[in-house]
Amino acid sequence: MKKIILIVVLFMSLHISAQHKNRERIKSLKVSFITEKLDLTEQEAQQFWPIYNEYEKQYYAIRYIESREIRKEIRESLDTLNDKKANALLARLEKAEVEKHNARMEFSKQLSKILSPKKIILLKIAEDDFKKKMLEEYKKRKKEDH
Template identity: 55%
Template structure:
């Protein structure tokens, strides 16, 4: 019954999001549904899990799509003219951003230990990897089908 309710909520959310046409929001809704199903979260676990996970996602996305994207753009734009000093600075900035993402991942595990069983934390990592793989395969499939 719980899974059916979750699926109904996600379907309604997806149809509303589809009308907006916002691909990132649709993918996020699919990810939430996928993770919820894979982890088999209870109602109580969900109420505590999702705020923690959403904060983690927001912080890592900021690093990934703002900081790292800006660093990579700077590298692409200036690769031919940059000095070794400039390159070293960019490497340090990139490493710092990637380290912060790693620290966030470790912090997520620590926070979730008090919310869900350790086995579900492992399932979360597997579910994230599986979801990423499914999304990439879907993009590849759609690209092949385009004329």
Template identity: 45%
Template structure:
């Protein structure tokens, strides 16, 4: 229990320093460290659970990040175009790609949850979803409070 609190405190102190760093990759890693501390604390993972959980979670997180940011980047350019000039055929193709992307994200999550069932009790799997949502809300709130940097 004390270890989890120490990890969380370390991550929070680390995060204060991290927002002064200009590089996006560094920020991504620092946010990841905060997320690890937050989830570990919220789930109260045992050492055995953490040893099995984190490699799976990191692989899942990397896959979904890549899918959201790399494939969605391709959609963004098309969405920023003049949509009024997009033909129905082009719109239907883009919509199909977006639906495929969402389905792929769902399948990745489903596979991840299935693999967790042998590692964590169902209650902790549900707490994981809540912890992820809570972390994202806090991160967004912190960003809103600081405002975009110029």
């Protein structure tokens, strides 16, 4: 029994480690992709990346952590959901949306101090292009697995 538990723990550790490495690899690819698309100078890059990383951390907390908790709560209580609880959940969803919008606006404001408006627009395009590229790669790999 101890061996089985040890094997399961080991497998889970390896899986988590692999996920972390994949996340780090994707982050590294994203940094390279955005740096190339924006043609950042050394000075711009030094100022840009700390701001970008802080924004991503903040946005992730809102989008994935808060929204995931709300969606989980909705799924778990869907059958017994009354109007009062539904309104409370809607209010939380709306608050999360406002927080994401405010984070994006603050991010743009900070960027405007270090990047030209054109580069800020190029950033949005680069982010969208990177997401598309990652989705295409995911679909391609999923197709190869089947």
